[in-house]
Amino acid sequence: MTEVAQRLDARGMNCPLPILKTRQAINRIASGEVLEITATDPGSLKDMAAFCSQTGHHLLSSDTAGQGYVFLIEKA
């Protein structure tokens, strides 16, 4: 079970807010820590993957959960 250092609730937010809030949250955790994001924006699936590939952070998992999505990102 990965330990989550910080949780971000981005449900109800649409592009570009989920990514912007993710960036702010990632800045607040230390390298190696994990950020969990819950979102309902259907675009966030691709956006989170693109965010990680562009910034070098690691997308540990992206799952559908109920009406939305859950992402786990490890700060590089």
Add this chain to the structure above:
Amino acid sequence: MTTSAATTLDNVQLDAWLDRRLDDLLPEKLRKIEASATPSMSLIATKGTLDWAYPPFILASTAAALGWEVAIFFTFYGLLLLKKNLDAQVSPLGNPAMPMKMPFGPKWFRDRDWPMPNLLMAGIPGFETLATSLMKKTFSNKGVATVEELRTLCIEADVKMIACQMTVDVFGFDNSEFIPEVTDYVGATSFLPVARQSNVCLFI
């Protein structure tokens, strides 16, 4: 005589060898330089209506979230987006691409498009105000940030907000009307080199 002939031959062979080695080494070196460079984007924002306020702020804030260096040059009506009191309006008049849907009521009601005759849009006073508030409601329903919020996010993400000095003069503005976070008041001459250096340059 023999020495200089031998030197010339060496140089030719040396050049051929160097050429082959460069072919081997350069692509990898260039790829590494490319990968470690910070991507940059410059935007030229020229419009001041509500519908045109979103694209520059969304693109800039998203690029900044990805770690890019971003600069926006606000010129002509784009300068209005830097005002302390941001009051961007929108009108469907002369804007046939704008869908007119109601952001309230049951789903079948919301899905209906209400085409307005130009006469109505031009004739009724306060129509832009109505259209503006309907659009704002539509955006808030869908969880999209307001233009002010996006602008603040851009500033927090260190996006350079550059104002066009010429536009300030021509339209008779005073610098005090704009947000204090404006990075600089310059002309096109100062901005074009920035645009040239950036990886992505967009005219909005």
